[in-house]
Amino acid sequence: MENIAERIRNKELRALARGISYVEDNHEQKQELLSTLFPHTGKAHIVGITGSPGAGKSSLVNGLVKVWRKQGKTVGIVAVDPTSPFSGGALLGDRVRMRDHEEDDGVFIRSMGTRGSLGGLSEACKDAIRLMDASGLDIVIVETVGVGQSELDIMKIADTIALVLYPSGGDVIQAFKAGIMEIADVFVINKADLPGVDQLKGEVEDLLHLTAEHKDWKPPILKTVSTEGKGMDDVVSRITAHKEQLLLSGGGTERRLSQLEEEVTRRLKEQFAEDIRDLVRSELENSQEPGDPYDTAARVYRQYREKSGVKEGNA
The missing domain is CATH 3.40.50.300 (P-loop containing nucleotide triphosphate hydrolases)
Structure with a gap:
């Protein structure tokens, strides 16, 4: 993957086309390629x-x-x-x-x-x-x-x-x-x-x-x-x-920082989502009377914070 990254940096169009194909096909080394080239x-x-x-x-x-x-x-x-x-x-x-x-x-x-x-x-x-x-x-x-x-x-x-x-x-x-x-x-x-x-x-x-x-x-x-x-x-x-x-x-820097903030936030949400689904599924399956969605969501949120080691009052 380092070889492809180097060839892309050297403006080889065939390597660029292959790198995009890796991205489209969700290649197992896709993230490595993107992280290498991001700087x-x-x-x-x-x-x-x-x-x-x-x-x-x-x-x-x-x-x-x-x-x-x-x-x-x-x-x-x-x-x-x-x-x-x-x-x-x-x-x-x-x-x-x-x-x-x-x-x-x-x-x-x-x-x-x-x-x-x-x-x-x-x-x-x-x-x-x-x-x-x-x-x-x-x-x-x-x-x-x-x-x-x-x-x-x-x-x-x-x-x-x-x-x-x-x-x-x-x-x-x-x-x-x-x-x-x-x-x-x-x-x-x-x-x-x-x-x-x-x-x-x-x-x-x-x-x-x-x-x-x-x-x-x-x-x-x-x-x-x-x-x-x-x-x-x-x-x-x-x-x-x-x-x-x-x-x-300076608007260009501000715009790109905003775009990066949005992307990082979105990727974190995607990673957290699966953990939260597991907690919700476990809560609903183990509760004899799950209750309304508002109380259930509040309990799952507390469980998630406890599992993550976040104390009450902390962001």
């Missing part, structure tokens, strides 16, 4: 691209990558597709639309399924992003499946989040309901050659007055026609400006 992460700019299905996210990503490559940046792409109900793998729709970069060694593309994750990103997806970061890629783009009421996982991994909208899509209110409006750093109105662009921009501006009034960064609203390459330079420029603002304000 070498934190340098890539993680860019989340989200928005409703049909907004043109994949063609937008395709256009953005062209601009970054002209700037000499290396780019990794995690294209999150719906999971196939038959094979369990990704449906690969996004990868088909990014064939322009297949022969480019400076671009690494990986399609991954959500694997039932309601938050839009599977655990394997988050680990794959970390491996790409450790491999020395300058930009890592994460394209999510689409806006949903619970699809906010992108905020737990990305430095900059771009929300892609399109005229007549009817998705502004849906995005607002889903909370995406509040976490977006850049708004992209794609398919801007369609009617209704100005109306859509006005709706976004009105909603931004409610969600972004007191923020240090005012999210720009940009127009693009990704299939024609129009507006790509402007989007890249604003995404880069957001990264620079994070560095100057």
Whole structure:
């Protein structure tokens, strides 16, 4: 595993692909690989691209990558597709639309399924992003499946989040309901050659007055026609400006610390959950009259604290 980790650090794409496969397959040495490479992460700019299905996210990503490559940046792409109900793998729709970069060694593309994750990103997806970061890629783009009421996982991994909208899509209110409006750093109105662009921009501006009034960064609203390459330079420029603002304000460090805190907390909850299930099962099986769930939960909690050696009054 150390050999694979070293090869990933040396920017070998075949080793990176194999490492991601280990993560997806839950290889027994997966944690060792991730722990070895973690000290070498934190340098890539993680860019989340989200928005409703049909907004043109994949063609937008395709256009953005062209601009970054002209700037000499290396780019990794995690294209999150719906999971196939038959094979369990990704449906690969996004990868088909990014064939322009297949022969480019400076671009690494990986399609991954959500694997039932309601938050839009599977655990394997988050680990794959970390491996790409450790491999020395300058930009890592994460394209999510689409806006949903619970699809906010992108905020737990990305430095900059771009929300892609399109005229007549009817998705502004849906995005607002889903909370995406509040976490977006850049708004992209794609398919801007369609009617209704100005109306859509006005709706976004009105909603931004409610969600972004007191923020240090005012999210720009940009127009693009990704299939024609129009507006790509402007989007890249604003995404880069957001990264620079994070560095100057210290917001980037704060955001990543918050993301790390959330991840550690979640992993601890997962580990504690199994112990708690055992205690609950034992309590219910051994009690002649288990009582109501409130009292039962209180007793199990006391037992757990006693088992852990935590005294009353201590956190």
